[in-house]
């Protein structure tokens with residue numbers, strides 16, 4: 001049996017970032033740049049004023065003060081968006097607004113607060129420093145400058161930057177389209193009445209939400225009965241739109257574990273047990289081809305907690321690999337455990353926990369939540385991390401240091 005790390009490396013080794021794709025800027029949020037962005041223009045594109053005030057020559061305002069103001073003719077009124085054709089000559093100035101191009105001859109801007117706000121003649125009440133309040137052309141961005149390297153994640157600030165240099169479409173590694181298929185003849189869609197022996201289907205909601213948290217575009221496909229041909233038909237149909245398929249259920253040793261039954265015959269999906277708890281039965285491979293041409297598929301166990309742990313530990317890194325994001329894995333950090341915990345030997349255990357920051361110093365404190373069984377969804381929903389217990393550890397005492405892995409919206 002492979003360890004968690006070995007299996008994850010095995011899976012990631014078969015996946016690569018999706019090729020670059022040209023998208024409208026507004027849809028690029030959260031995606032990674034496929035190419036370097038080189039500035040096509042200067043920002044500011046011309047010298048402009050950073051204040052509402054007056055564009056002046058230095059010689060005219062030397063020594064200006066409230067007692068001895070300099071008095072100048074106002075020869076133009078320059079709003080943002082307007083280019084003045086006038087030149088500032090001795091004895092003259094122009095009123096100018098923030099963001100407007102400074103006229104020729106300007107040596108400084110005097111803020112409106114340091115004048116009498118005149119519109120034909122103006123009194124200047126203070127001597128400016130040379131160049132004051134003039135934002136030089138290219139002082140933010142210079143034409144040809146390498147602004148953002150390939151691989152940059154486009155957050156709000158980067159999107160603002162790209163818009164500012166006039167980029168309407170940008171080549172990014174797209175968000176993978178992830179299709180989630182649940183299998184099980186006992187499953188009923190939330191909102192419908194439950195019959196005898198039936199339960200509400202929850203994994204597809206959970207996994208689709210987790211896929212979105214990982215940066216994918218996720219689609220839920222209604223549940224499929226435990227029927228080999230039905231499962232195969234749905235999986236094959238979804239390859240046309242999916243960049244990644246996730247199934248849940250039907251991979252254990254039961255008589256109706258049809259996912260394993262039908263997909264193992266294809267020869268491109270491998271099923272194996274992993275040294276972990278929960279989440280032992282895993283399947284990964286490709287549908288409709290091999291790793292170069294097919295659609296990658298994860299077949300996760302059906303128990304909700306097993307499904308969730310499997311997603312967080314294997315599928316989330318795979319989605320991040322397709323997006324080109326590194327590191328792919330969740331961060332492991334340390335916490336002090338507040339109660340005893342036991343663990344089966346020989347397997348990495350992902351126990352549920354609630355971690356809270358400690359005071360100013362010291363590690364955060366984590367409390368185990370719920371029991372070890374993989375059907376305990378309530379405990380999962382009341383947790384914010386996994387307590388990761390290594391294969392060779394079977395007992396942990398309160399007060400000891402443990403590894404934790406935050407999940408959900410945490411990064």
Ligand code: AMP
Pocket residue numbers: 182183184186187199200201202203204248249250251252254301302303304
């Ligand atoms: P399986 O892996 O198909 O043997 O399912 C294991 C357990 O998880 C069974 O108790 C199932 O009823 C339950 N289960 C499987 N799929 C789902 C699902 N999509 N939503 C909720 N529970 C499920």
Ligand code: MG
Pocket residue numbers: 183184185226249250302
């Ligand atoms: Mg089942």
